[in-house]
Amino acid sequence: MATAAEKEGVVLLDFWVSPFGQRCRIALAEKGVEYEYKEENLSDKSPLLLKMNPIHKKIPVLIHHGKPICESLVIVQYIDEVWSNNPLLPSDPYERAKARFWADFVDKKVYECGTRLWKLKGEAHEEARKDMIEILKLLEGELGDKKYFGGETFGFVDVAVAPFTAWFYTYETCGKFSVDEECPKLAAWAKRCKERESVSKSVHDPHKVYEFVGKLKKKFGLE
């Protein structure tokens, strides 16, 4: 008998620690979609990944009835359109544009700055530290006193940012700052997100993420 995942025809090519992959896992969980999870070895990519994402050759890739969808934010929007229960994007066009803007902000700023923070040393590291605090404060400004970025409901921007909460510990340790102290509202939001099953089952233990970054540092000869 076909499993629920086979019936839905959904496969996710992913890598456990990827914040981009975690976005897709959170969105699928929010919608209650069953899927087959396939862990990729990024140093020896599978023929399936190379076939499904020949342009970027990156995870995540969502395969739906044999057809690939690439790029995490595109995937989350696709999931939101195909499974329309528990909408993630707001219905108002202006609010929708704003949500896309902030998700794009996260893509352009957080990951890149986080990488500088654990890779660089000296002045460049100090600059990354300042940038990260500023980026998190800008995010906190957008969150304001709302429960979620999406307002009363967990939405698109929440899905885009939530995986990075597992990286906060790494950013804090490498940058010697505290998200709790610098951005208390953002820290409280991160805790609220963690209480959601969709997030807690998709996002990894921050210490494991830190350990993973330690291995990357060794691999790149940074220690």
Ligand SMILES: N[C@@H](CCC(=O)N[C@@H](CS)C(=O)NCC(=O)O)C(=O)O
């Ligand atoms: N913009 C892409 C970024 C995806 C990405 O950077 N994936 C990384 C893992 S976190 C990857 O597959 N890297 C393999 C490589 O670059 O060869 C998205 O949002 O999906």
